[in-house]
Amino acid sequence: AETHYHEFNVQETPVKRLCRTKNILTVNGQFPGPTLEGRNGDTLVIKVINNGQYNISLHWHGIQQMRTPWADGPEYITQCPIQPGASYTYSYTLDNQEGTLWWHAHSRWLRATVYGALIIRPKPSVPYPFGQPNKEIPILLGEWWKGDVDAILQQALFTGAGPNFSDAYTINGQPGDLYRCSSKDTVKFYVDPGDTVLFRVINAALHQQLFFTVAEHLLTVVGADADYLKPFSTRVIMLGPGQTTDVLLIADQPPARYYTAATAYASAQNAPFDNTTTTAILEYTSFPCDSKTGSFLKPILAQLPAFNDTTTVTAFTTQLRSPSRVEVPIDIDENLFFTVGLGIVNCNPGPRCQGPNGTRFAASMNNVSFVFPRRASLLQAYYQGIPGVFTTNFPPVPPIKFDYTGNVPRALSQPTFGTKLYKLNFGANVQVVLQDTGIFSTEDHPIHLHGYSFYVVGQGFGNFNPSTDTSNFNLMDPPRRNTIDVPVGGWVVIRFVADNPGVWLMHCHIDSHLIWGLAMAFLVENGPGMLQSVRPPPLDLPRC
Ligand code: C2O
Numbered sequence: 113a114e115t116h117y118h119e120f121n122v123q124e125t126p127v128k129r130l131c132r133t134k135n136i137l138t139v140n141g142q143f144p145g146p147t148l149e150g151r152n153g154d155t156l157v158i159k160v161i162n163n164g165q166y167n168i169s170l171h172w173h174g175i176q177q178m179r180t181p182w183a184d185g186p187e188y189i190t191q192c193p194i195q196p197g198a199s200y201t202y203s204y205t206l207d208n209q210e211g212t213l214w215w216h217a218h219s220r221w222l223r224a225t226v227y228g229a230l231i232i233r234p235k236p237s238v239p240y241p242f243g244q245p246n247k248e249i250p251i252l253l254g255e256w257w258k259g260d261v262d263a264i265l266q267q268a269l270f271t272g273a274g275p276n277f278s279d280a281y282t283i284n285g286q287p288g289d290l291y292r293c294s295s296k297d298t299v300k301f302y303v304d305p306g307d308t309v310l311f312r313v314i315n316a317a318l319h320q321q322l323f324f325t326v327a328e329h330l331l332t333v334v335g336a337d338a339d340y341l342k343p344f345s346t347r348v349i350m351l352g353p354g355q356t357t358d359v360l361l362i363a364d365q366p367p368a369r370y371y372t373a374a375t376a377y378a379s380a381q382n383a384p385f386d387n388t389t390t391t392a393i394l395e396y397t398s399f400p401c402d403s404k405t406g407s408f409l410k411p412i413l414a415q416l417p418a419f420n421d422t423t424t425v426t427a428f429t430t431q432l433r434s435p436s437r438v439e440v441p442i443d444i445d446e447n448l449f450f451t452v453g454l455g456i457v458n459c460n461p462g463p464r465c466q467g468p469n470g471t472r473f474a475a476s477m478n479n480v481s482f483v484f485p486r487r488a489s490l491l492q493a494y495y496q497g498i499p500g501v502f503t504t505n506f507p508p509v510p511p512i513k514f515d516y517t518g519n520v521p522r523a524l525s526q527p528t529f530g531t532k533l534y535k536l537n538f539g540a541n542v543q544v545v546l547q548d549t550g551i552f553s554t555e556d557h558p559i560h561l562h563g564y565s566f567y568v569v570g571q572g573f574g575n576f577n578p579s580t581d582t583s584n585f586n587l588m589d590p591p592r593r594n595t596i597d598v599p600v601g602g603w604v605v606i607r608f609v610a611d612n613p614g615v616w617l618m619h620c621h622i623d624s625h626l627i628w629g630l631a632m633a634f635l636v637e638n639g640p641g642m643l644q645s646v647r648p649p650p651l652d653l654p655r656c
Pocket of ligand 1: 186216562
């Protein structure tokens with residue numbers, strides 16, 4: 113196994129998009145940031161130097177960080193942020209995962225521009241189970257704001273209302289030729305006829321679930337969230353923020369230029385979204401074009417589903433399976449039921465209460481709206497025994513039973529606030545039912561668990577019913593993921609073994625929902641021996 117050393121310089125960089133130039137935070141001046149690559153078993157060592165003006169931390173989304181929770185990255189959860197002028201070195205191994213992950217800032221909304229791909233290939237001389245592609249192309253889907261992203265966050269935080277929509281979606285940092293002033297910078301992917309291309313698609317958008325497609329070409333899904341899947345073909349894939357999907361494309365169409373495109377999937381009627389489309393161009397190298405006059409034939413258009421096409425999404429997600437039989441935890445020690453949803457908080461009419469009817473948005477799990485600590489990170493507080501930073505009374509089930517997706521008692525739209533953790537014994541078999549609620553509106557929530565990949569054993573619409581739904585669980589070959597979409601007005605059930613000690617955030621990867629409190633954290637206790645325990649913190653771990 114190898115060790116790969118990197119230096120990540122966080123800095124302000126001027127970038128021009130949508131006809132205007134603004135400074136954005138980047139790593140090493142690159143946008144999107146550098147791609148990290150390694151093989152299963154390798155170690156990554158990344159020294160992050162903060163030359164920007166904001167506190168920042170970086171998260172390696174989907175890396176399990178077995179025994180190294182100090183390298184996980186979410187600010188105030190596993191570390192205090194890296195202050196301007198300071199640095200911190202993240203060091204971790206790539207263990208038992210292969211495929212596509214990504215990294216991003218985990219401080220406020222800085223991940224809007226601070227993100228990149230993280231690719232894990234098999235050990236030397238181990239082939240991909242789906243054969244060898246001729247080309248591998250990372251595709252990072254994102255969102256772009258004309259204004260300053262931090263100002264948009266402040267606006268959402270301090271008015272209590274929803275954030276401004278982004279001004280464009282992007283593919284590898286570029287909006288593409290359907291947006292103003294963007295045509296000549298449209299990203300191009302070149303293929304030779306007959307090529308097999310592996311697209312590693314990552315949804316790095318802050319708020320938006322996205323459909324992705326390539327005109328006239330079938331996509332064969334072969335992996336997601338750095339685990340292989342049983343291959344199947346589809347015209348379109350959907351990714352929630354945080355999710356990755358690996359697809360193969362065979363260049364078997366007449367040589368031409370084809371649109372590669374992504375656009376919003378907005379599950380709920382009143383879910384905010386921007387109905388524009390970002391494009392890149394898949395161009396066959398043999399395609400004749402007049403480079404002197406620059407006159408290209410228009411690319412062949414891509415067909416994307418309607419923004420509210422939940423049927424297509426369900427048809428897609430229910431096809432995801434592990435390649436063969438997997439070991440799903442069967443005897444459940446912790447049977448948890450968490451509601452996830454948006455709510456509103458009554459507040460005194462005024463500038464901070466510009467949500468619906470003079471309220472303020474809040475979001476919660478089991479009616480607890482998560483509050484990030486400030487004095488110390490949760491992991492430090494746990495490891496060093498600092499009292500008063502968190503409590504361990506996160507409720508295992510909702511405070512009261514109700515019709516989650518139907519008529520909802522008004523009292524439930526008023527969450528309580530707290531830094532509540534749920535404690536798990538080392539090695540416990542855990543099942544979590546994630547149930548969307550209609551307290552404010554039903555909406556998809558891409559829920560991400562740090563420190564683990566979990567099996568997705570079931571999903572459905574309406575209220576989860578243990579006596580009928582449990583018998584339909586897939587305990588044979590469910591997919592393994594780190595981020596799962598809780599379907600609009602529905603539920604999803606995940607299982608994992610709590611074998612990675614530490615403090616692990618679980619949250620909605622839509623960042624507006626995260627700042628409104630749609631999060632909780634698990635505290636997984638050390639196991640019996642040294643090898644099942646959290647390693648000591650690195651000496652340069654930032655302090656609050
Ligand atoms: Cu990709 Cu907690 O995040």
